[in-house]
Amino acid sequence: MVLFELIKSFIWGIIQGVTEWLPISSTGHLLLFNSFWPFQNTSEEFFNMFKVVIQLGSILAVIVLFFHKLNPFSPKKTPKRKRETYSLWGKVLIASIPAAIIGLLLDDIIDDVLSRPWVIAGALIFYGILFIILESRKRKPLYNDFKEISWKTALFIGAFQTLALIPGTSRSGATILGAVFLGTSRYIAAEFSFFMAIPAMFGASGLKLMKYLMNGTAFTGEEWGIFIIGTVVSFVVSLFVIRFLINFVKKHDFKIFGYYRIALGIVVMILLLLNVIQNTPV
8 A cells, every 4th residue: 555655664764864873774774674564566676766865865954954064155154164164075075085986886786795684784793893892992082173184084084984885884883983993083073974974975866866767767656755755754853863963972982882783783683594584685
């Protein structure tokens, strides 16, 4: 029934909005949900496009919440602040280059080979362990402001983002882990991860949407409903989750996310062994 498909899209939007920003892998969670309640009346091509393009809702939340900080044309900013905003955008774009190049080269491989539950489960556990190890090392941050981050450091953070091309890694998890490892405070790492998501997610969504439309396919009425509901819900949920994470990192470390990732990865492996989930591309 159409109603059930729209309800699924609503739930997808919630999961996307929550897990895109917390370093726990949106792919892993959407895999679990889709294994138990998959879409029935959509084509495989639409689904492969939808699970990526739904990220547009999440990224619009970043633009809304940080519009002033990211807007170099704001009349409320001094010339100095405007220059700092341009510098911030430059560092974000530099950090986006590695993932953009690798993502374009390996897009088909990621979809056909790496997007499998065993890979996702392994990535969940592996990076969960890394979070725990990293947070066990108590050291004073080197960078507590964006203007302190060098262009070289921004590029290195971008190199960590390429790890997120492996499903189950988590884009926010990889960038936050990399930024903290390179010496940023958790607050700066989280915000820089949000900003890096703008070109990364717009690029990935645009690429998927372009491929889908170039195949000569068009949305059905039901697919339009699924697309709009999922995107709008992910936008609204993201507004709350981003605020939560910013406040959370001011007082807490990321160990809890590491433990959660390990637990989720084990659950996925158990479901695979029980044949509840099939090891096919998701």
